[in-house]
Amino acid sequence: MNAAVLTELRSIEYRETAAPEPGTNELLVKVSSTGICGSDLAAYRGTHPYKTAPAVLGHEFSGVVEAVGDEVTGFVIGDQVCSAAFSHCGTCPECLRDAGHLCGRKLNLGHLEWTGSFAERIVLRPNMTHQLPPELHPVAGALVEPLSIGLHAMRLMAEDVSKVLVLGSGTIGLSCLIAAKQLRHSYVACVDVGTEKGEPARKLGADAYVDALLGNPVDRAWKALDGPADVVVIAAGYHGVTDQALHAVRAGGEIIVVSYFDGRHPVELNTLVSSEVTVHGSALSTGRDFTEVISWLAAGAVDPLPLVTHHYRLTEAETALRLMDQAEVPTGKIMLHVSTDPDEFAEERKK
Numbered sequence: 344m345n346a347a348v349l350t351e352l353r354s355i356e357y358r359e360t361a362a363p364e365p366g367t368n369e370l371l372v373k374v375s376s377t378g379i380c381g382s383d384l385a386a387y388r389g390t391h392p393y394k395t396a397p398a399v400l401g402h403e404f405s406g407v408v409e410a411v412g413d414e415v416t417g418f419v420i421g422d423q424v425c426s427a428a429f430s431h432c433g434t435c436p437e438c439l440r441d442a443g444h445l446c447g448r449k450l451n452l453g454h455l456e457w458t459g460s461f462a463e464r465i466v467l468r469p470n471m472t473h474q475l476p477p478e479l480h481p482v483a484g485a486l487v488e489p490l491s492i493g494l495h496a497m498r499l500m501a502e503d504v505s506k507v508l509v510l511g512s513g514t515i516g517l518s519c520l521i522a523a524k525q526l527r528h529s530y531v532a533c534v535d536v537g538t539e540k541g542e543p544a545r546k547l548g549a550d551a552y553v554d555a556l557l558g559n560p561v562d563r564a565w566k567a568l569d570g571p572a573d574v575v576v577i578a579a580g581y582h583g584v585t586d587q588a589l590h591a592v593r594a595g596g597e598i599i600v601v602s603y604f605d606g607r608h609p610v611e612l613n614t615l616v617s618s619e620v621t622v623h624g625s626a627l628s629t630g631r632d633f634t635e636v637i638s639w640l641a642a643g644a645v646d647p648l649p650l651v652t653h654h655y656r657l658t659e660a661e662t663a664l665r666l667m668d669q670a671e672v673p674t675g676k677i678m679l680h681v682s683t684d685p686d687e688f689a690e691e692r693k694k
Contacts, residue, residue: 346462347660347679349396352389353668355461355661360399363458363466370418370467371410372426374681375481377460378403378489378651379667381513386453387664390605394454401460401679402428402452405475405484415469423479425487427471427633428452443470444495444627461660463681473633476641481683483640486647486676490636491628493518496601497526498632499623500574507531508564508572508591511579512540514650514676515601517547519576521645524548528574532567534560535579539673546649561591572596580604586611594618601625653677654685 344362347355365371383400385391394400408422418424429451431443438446453459458466475484496519500507507523509516512535523531532551533544541552551567553560565571571593577584580602588598589611598620615622639645652675655663663677678685 344463345657346399346458347657348461349386349398349400351396353387353664354396355387355664357658357660360458360462362464365410365412365466367412368414368468369412370408370415370424370469370472372406372424372465372467372472373409374404374406374460374463374465375423376405376485376683377401377657377679377681378485378514379663379677379679380489381515383453383461384664384667387668394451398453399458399462400453401462402426403485403488404460404465405479405481405487406460406465406681409464417469418472418474423475423477423481423484424467424472425475425484425633425637426452426465426467426473427491427630428488428627430468430471433470441629444629460681461657461679463657473630473637475637479640480648482651482678482688483647485678486650487633487636487640488628489514489650489676490518490521490639490645490647491632492601492625493520494522494525494636495628495632496576496599496623496625497522497528499599499625500528500597504573504597505529506568506570506573507576508568508574509533509576509578510560510584510588510591511535511577511602512544512552513578516576516578517543517650517675519578519599519601520544520549521547521647523576525639525645530568532564532572534564537673543649543652543675547647561587564591574599577602580608582608585609586614589614589618589620592618592620595620597621597623599623599625650676651678651688654688655679656685657681 386394431446432448575588
């Protein structure tokens with residue numbers, strides 16, 4: 344088969360590789376579309392904590408089942424599916440309490456010779472695989488995984504929340520926006536840098552967008568929310584974001600951290616303590632999160648396609664990652680088309 348292979352620092356080569364062969368408890372899936380995640384970019388830059396070249400990256404995807412192992416149940420050839428980024432062990436204490444996303448023995452796509460979704464085919468395990476409606480567009484199916492990350496984060500907040508502030512309007516920040524609106528939290532404001540980030544935020548339901556280029560984002564967020572937020576979501580890892588969150592949230596409120604950071608990050612602990620702010624870390628997502636997101640898409644309650652700003656063929660993976668690597672160029676989700684047609688999204692391809 345063909346794959347886009349990370350061969351060294353900032354180098355992707357599209358080339359022929361050995362096709363994966365599924366075991367008796369595995370599925371072989373033909374990849375349709377696959378998104379580029381921030382973790383893929385980190386591996387491309389050489390800053391990912393464990394994914395290094397050579398590797399086939401990618402874990403946000405949809406595809407069609409081509410082969411089913413003898414021990415696999417619940418899936419048949421022809422099913423349209425998506426997947427979590429990992430397979431949990433199923434036997435550790437975390438897995439036994441239905442927290443497989445916290446499994447310390449989970450295996451990750453794109454790591455230790457497990458081919459990720461920047462390829463024509465991928466091998467999956469049943470405990471990470473989820474059926475999609477056959478009529479769902481494959482690009483929407485590829486967005487289920489990041490949407491599930493946002494939903495998992497938003498489930499951590501109290502139920503009586505009315506005002507939510509999301510710091511960072513990338514894919515995960517916007518996924519948190521979508522989830523917050525679906526969970527009926529009444530007012531959600533998003534913050535990022537530049538006007539370009541505001542358009543998709545508004546399309547996806549944001550009640551307000553704060554452009555950090557126009558002034559102190561905390562002051563502007565207070566104005567947009569008519570006071571402090573009940574919950575602040577940290578969906579970007581820039582310097583000072585935690586202190587901004589602490590100054591934007593009300594006393595007794597909540598901060599949900601869904602972003603990862605490069606290195607250690609300073610926090611105004613005295614402010615956190617004196618305001619009795621609760622801080623939640625949010626890691627990955629669960630099968631329950633996948634099921635609910637898929638139900639939104641099946642019912643037409645959510646159109647996730649505004650998350651995607653750029654479409655490329657898999658053969659153009661190097662070009663796509665070079666674009667994403669330019670911090671000064673605003674991008675949303677970049678989608679690689681493996682067996683789907685990027686020209687279907689002609690306007691986006693002009694960008």
